[in-house]
Amino acid sequence: MDDEFDVIVIGGGGAGLAAAVSAAEDGASVLLFESERELGGSTQLSAGLFTAAGTSVQRALGIEDSAEKFFQHYMDLNQWVLRPGLVHTFCEQAAPTLEWLIGLGVEIPAVESGNAHQPGLARAGVEDVWRAHVPKDQGYGLVQALDRARRTHGVDVVLNTRVEELLVAGGRVAGVVADGIEMRGGAVVVASGGFAQDPTFVDRYFPAARAAGESLFVVAAPGSRGDHLRFGAGVGAALAGHGWGLLMPTVYFQRYHHWQSGFPPASRLYVNQEGRRFMDEDAPYAVSTGILDRQGGYGWMIFDEKARVGLPAGYTDWTPDRVAEEVAAGRTACAATWDELAAAIAVPAPALKASVDRWNAQLPAGADDDFRRHLSLAAKHSDTHLEPITEGPFYAAKILPAELVCTHTGLEIDSNTAVLDATGRPVPGLFAAGEAGGGVLGLRYVGGGNAVANALTMGRIAGRAAAAESHSRTKAQGN
Numbered sequence: 001m002d003d004e005f006d007v008i009v010i011g012g013g014g015a016g017l018a019a020a021v022s023a024a025e026d027g028a029s030v031l032l033f034e035s036e037r038e039l040g041g042s043t044q045l046s047a048g049l050f051t052a053a054g055t056s057v058q059r060a061l062g063i064e065d066s067a068e069k070f071f072q073h074y075m076d077l078n079q080w081v082l083r084p085g086l087v088h089t090f091c092e093q094a095a096p097t098l099e100w101l102i103g104l105g106v107e108i109p110a111v112e113s114g115n116a117h118q119p120g121l122a123r124a125g126v127e128d129v130w131r132a133h134v135p136k137d138q139g140y141g142l143v144q145a146l147d148r149a150r151r152t153h154g155v156d157v158v159l160n161t162r163v164e165e166l167l168v169a170g171g172r173v174a175g176v177v178a179d180g181i182e183m184r185g186g187a188v189v190v191a192s193g194g195f196a197q198d199p200t201f202v203d204r205y206f207p208a209a210r211a212a213g214e215s216l217f218v219v220a221a222p223g224s225r226g227d228h229l230r231f232g233a234g235v236g237a238a239l240a241g242h243g244w245g246l247l248m249p250t251v252y253f254q255r256y257h258h259w260q261s262g263f264p265p266a267s268r269l270y271v272n273q274e275g276r277r278f279m280d281e282d283a284p285y286a287v288s289t290g291i292l293d294r295q296g297g298y299g300w301m302i303f304d305e306k307a308r309v310g311l312p313a314g315y316t317d318w319t320p321d322r323v324a325e326e327v328a329a330g331r332t333a334c335a336a337t338w339d340e341l342a343a344a345i346a347v348p349a350p351a352l353k354a355s356v357d358r359w360n361a362q363l364p365a366g367a368d369d370d371f372r373r374h375l376s377l378a379a380k381h382s383d384t385h386l387e388p389i390t391e392g393p394f395y396a397a398k399i400l401p402a403e404l405v406c407t408h409t410g411l412e413i414d415s416n417t418a419v420l421d422a423t424g425r426p427v428p429g430l431f432a433a434g435e436a437g438g439g440v441l442g443l444r445y446v447g448g449g450n451a452v453a454n455a456l457t458m459g460r461i462a463g464r465a466a467a468a469e470s471h472s473r474t475k476a477q478g479n
Contacts (some may be wrong), residue, residue, distance in 0.1 A: 005031040005468040007154075007463065008185035009177055010163045012232075013041020013221065014139075014452060015434025016191035016457035017146035018097075021104075022463030023189075025154035028470055030193030030463075031185065032155055033178055035162040035223045040143040041193055042221040042406065042435075042451075047116035048139035049132045049449030050456065052094035053125045056102070057133055061121060065129045067092040073127060077286065078442040089415040090440050090457055100132060104145045107136040114381025116448055117259070123379045125286030125447020130148040132449040139216060139452065150299070163192075166228030166231050172428035186470025187429050189462045191455075194407035194435035196245075202479030205409040206245040212402040215252040219405055228436035233412045235258075235430065236421045240438030244408035244444045247290050247401035248285045251301055253326050254317045254403065262315025265307035266377075267387040269359045270299045270399060275342060277359060280368070282376035286447045289401045298400040300345050303355065307393040323395065333396040345396045355479075360388045371474035380424055406451050417462035429473075431466050433458040 007023040009016045012034030020032045032254070034041075051138035053070035071091040085410045099177060102108060111118030124132035134142045150157070167175035167182055176182035193202035196218045202209050209216060218224075232239065254261045272278045272295040279291045279299075292299060310325050310439035316322075326332035338356060342349035358370070366384040367372045374384040411432040412417045418426035419437075435441070441454055 003185040005029045006186045006474075007189065007466045008054040008183060009033070009189045009191060009229070009463070010176065011041065011193055011223070011434070011436070012039040012102070012157065012190035013193055013434065013455065014142060014146070015366030015436070015455035015462070016041070016189070016331055017143065017150060018334050018456045018459030019189045019191055019433055019463035019466065020147045020148055020155045022460045023310070024155050026464055028467035028469040029325070030155045031183060032150070032157045032159065033161055033163050033176065034159050036221070037160050037194070039159070040140070040221075041223060041435055043139045043455060044143045045219065045221055046139035046450070046452055048137075048142050049116055049122070049124065049133045049452060050098055050101070050130045050135065051447060051449035051453040052098045052133060053091065053129070053131055054095045054249045055098050055108050055133065055229040057121050058106050060407055061112070063129060065131070067095065069129065070131065072092070074161070074446055076287070077126070077444045077446055079233065083439055084443045086415050086439050089461070090454065092125060094453050094457045094460060097342065097453075097460050100460065101142065101456065104149050105144060106145045108133045109136070114379070122448065123284070124171045124449050125284040126368040127447065132447065142452070142456070162229065163390060166234055166430070168235060173430040186473050187431060187466035189466050190228050190231055190411060190432040190436045191434050191459055191462070192428070194220060194438050195224060195229060195409070196220035196404050196407050196428070197222060197224045199227040199454070201229060202404070205242055205266045206407050208243065209245065209247055209404050212247070212400055213307060215233030215402040217255050217403060219257045219403060224407070224435070228411055228432060229305045229409070232419070235427050237419050237427055238412040238422050238424070239409055239411040241410055241441065243410035244441065244443055246285070246405040246451070247289050248405055249288050249399055252398045252400065252402065253322070254277040256316050257403070260316050262311065264301060265303050265311060266382065267307045268301055268303040269355065269389065270301055271347065271355050272299050273347060275347035275349070275355060276356040277370070278371040280371040280376050282373055282380065284447055286308040286445055290444070292399070292401055298398055300347070300396045301399045302389065303395050305393050306387060307389070310393060326397070327395070334393050336392050338394060341394045341396055356389060360390065364388045379434060406435055406441070408435070408438065408441040410436050412430065413437040413439055415456055416465045418465065431462040
């Protein structure tokens, strides 16, 4: 193996693979480091949804959309606290990146999808146009397509090797140090993921996650240890996105992502600490955590015996026996009457009973005048006529933002993914993408596919930019 490459990429998840392949496509020699035993990172663990606007999949379904509409929605949802130029680049380049992936063999059929596991076009979040593109074979399929392209272009990979630090020479990032060995490169792309697996960094940069206490669980890849923050500190890089990340509301006893844990019963309602229903129980997680935060950080999931015994077997958390175990342990409330259940969770009984009665008067009839849940159910291709919640005993389990999916504090980047220092100037030779590149994932997670689209779109930009930087430097040295 050579000891000098045009581009060195740190991290072999979606962002790193996209960067490595893109740099190689532009003629760069590329070395990719991955700290774990296999490529894929959090992208491989995901459903693979990719959010984009103005795509061939949308057009085939007769949907008119554009990067400008996507940008407006993205910025509005994030209250315009993000840098418009950076976000505009992301929104503008997401569709071309999706088409690039399709060209690499990723399959996304032009059909409507009702969920994150059915290939096609699905609802990403609170949007007037569906933008979540669900690939065949999920995140695994994305990674396999990118890895095939990596092999085709001869990108070297070093697995099970964690980069220790950036190599700085002549006032620029000039390579990396791994296993005590210096590897030189014309440019470096940091795509090492987030920091969800490092409790110290979570405490420092996303303290809101700690509110879940013992209920908190992490679904990010094992390599999400915040290496980008350590690298950035070594070269004076600025950070963006402090305090932001994606926490999904889950019942307190869940410990895995839903495809392992299972799903709560469809016939359920959420009440707050006053016993009143406060949200669409199927609201997209683009907004659901924020709604829950407004209720004091938690609520109660209410369901009945018919819903419990109807849960399918084969999952880790949402099964009839698991709920019974939580009741026996005294952690899930169970009572024969609504008054007794209200007392068990310390909410006003009249309010709880009124909330249940109102729910039962509407949802079984296929309507929800209060929270419009029938529209969310329809978007999931689910039956909008739910079973009434009437068969005792009745159950109440605490629901709170407890599933830590991704973190948003990263190295501040410009529209070309160049890492910026505290003055706003680029750090020569250094680029970042994915969770490691801060400023695209914002205050509000826009919806399913936001993180994957960010990783692959900005990773592609980073790879091309790093290749151009390296080629420019080589040409300058040649003169």
